[in-house]
Amino acid sequence: MKWWRRGWWVPALLAAVVLGWLYFGRADLTAASPAQREADAAALHDPALIARGEYLATAGDCAACHTARDGQRYAGGRSLGTPFGDVPAPNITPDPETGIGQWSFDDFWRALHEGKGRQGELLYPVFSYTSFTRVSRADALAIFAYLKSLPPVQRPDTALGLAFPYNVRSSLLAWRALYFKPGVFQPDPAKSDQWNRGAYLVQGLGHCNECHTTRDSFGGIAQDRHLTGGRIPQLDWYAPDLSTRPGGGLEGWSAQDIVDLLKTGQSAKGTAFGPMADVVRNSTQHLSAADLQAVAVYLQSLPPRAPAAAVPFVQAGSHEQGGKLYAQRCADCHGKDGRGVAGVYPPLDGNTSVTEPTGINAIRSVLLGGFAPATAGNPQPYSMPPFAQQLGDADVAAVVGYIRQSWSNKAAAVQPADVGKYRNTPSD
Structure with missing residues (x-):
């Protein structure tokens, strides 16, 4: 200071x-x-x-x-x-x-x-x-x-x-x-009514920017980083970038993938865990089909993201050990190929929650378990058991590093010290 x-x-x-x-x-x-x-x-x-x-x-x-x-x-x-x-x-x-x-x-x-x-x-x-x-x-x-x-x-x-x-x-x-500058949402006349409805919900009532954008040291949000992803203060989860275009956190997601996640907590691309599971349970599952589709249309219009600075890919030294742990603990549900089981277990290959920049989400899911929201569209979701009592920090780091660096995933590895930070963090 x-x-x-x-x-x-x-x-x-x-x-x-x-x-x-x-x-x-x-x-x-x-x-x-x-x-x-x-x-x-x-x-x-x-x-x-x-x-x-x-x-x-x-x-x-x-x-x-x-x-x-x-x-x-x-x-x-x-x-x-x-x-x-x-x-x-x-x-x-x-x-x-x-x-x-x-x-x-x-x-x-x-x-x-x-x-x-x-x-x-x-x-x-x-x-x-x-x-x-x-x-x-x-x-x-x-x-x-x-x-x-x-x-x-x-x-x-x-x-x-x-x-x-x-x-x-x-x-x-x-x-x-x-x-802060006060101002009611002003529709963009160049856009469709559906796009404007989605923009109104995301920017206003849904206040998505409050979690999905990085804050500075004073707790402020830079407007030029709209929905580009960020760590949620005090909750220790990472809210992903919401662009579906190249470089975005939801790259490759279709409008239906977005609607499915918001309506049921589960889509072909991933499952809502952590704070987002609560959002789906308490809020988005209750939105009308028209409003969910409007949100998806707006998110799909977000611009592509600038490529991150090229960093040579370095495979973790614990990759082999992580692969053994994955085969023992994870492959039965998520598959040897990391593709999961449609409608049951989420994929890990290409999953933005796995490859997000910090590794927090994957670490916390392995330690504390993953609990998808129970919704009207998916009333009995499968959950993931916690491994905090069975795996030490080095083992958790190894298996998380493995899934972040296998198949098409090319994210950075995590360290045992990273795991230790979140071992005793509350789940909400």
Whole structure:
């Protein structure tokens, strides 16, 4: 942290705060007219709007953050880990004391669109307002109507777990000046309605960028790295690049492969494990066929990726040992050729979760097992047993290195020290 001690950040921070105040400190961008407020309030009890809001809240996977383990849905209580400390997810049931019971729709819209709380306080970007700002006002109203229709649950927020200076909300002015610009999604007139719907879901409600893009040391996302893949902070999983074109993390995936994975948790190209399994279970399996197809169309339009710098392929010294372990432990399910069994065991050859840059996903799957989501389209998925108690770090590194360097896979090997980092990491 020598850069912090040198103090060069002070003038930079002050400059960013001033810029942030000039941009975000101006008059409320979200204020509605009295007539609009009256119309919004009247619409909140419309059953059709509430039902639509439930669908949209599911598409946005709101319950994932706002529900504690074994807790009541949307009642908060879950602590969301960040590299800077823990931020509690609030209660968003309509309890008047501990939830959003006293919120107006203007308050809710301001939170989604501008990342500001009911009292105008700046919200921490662990709440994905950097993506939710693209949600339309009409969709936000539907989500709010649904949340207001829920049974109120009294559950106070837990304490904020951030240390100085991150616990000083005014410091967010600098962060916002660098990384956030409010703006509802604007359709591209040169694209089809289906493409625009997919872009809206991926960029806005689905907030896919929040995991599938690398963050910098301040937790910000560079816009020129849209959906190029990244390590998920605190969860220690790697979310792959989502381009299906040459160089992309989903290179060769068809639209149907994408739809199948999002609908059932399994496709011909791979299976959803880790955080993505939860996304499929709680959110994407419930999307309409039209919306899933729109997402696939949009992802297939992502550009090809620039070739990585040429690095000579070096086979791991443990390759032979890894092959023996693979034959003993893995081949019965995944096949000697790494192609798996269609609809049962996922392929390892050409599987982006196996060949992703870090090796984290394969290491964690071998150590902790792989658990695909149970979905309506695949209610009894096969799971992979954990090997943490049976294999030491060197053996896990050997077998992971083998599958990352066999068949068509040409990824870097992993080291026993890499395995040791994740041996005792929680599974979620």
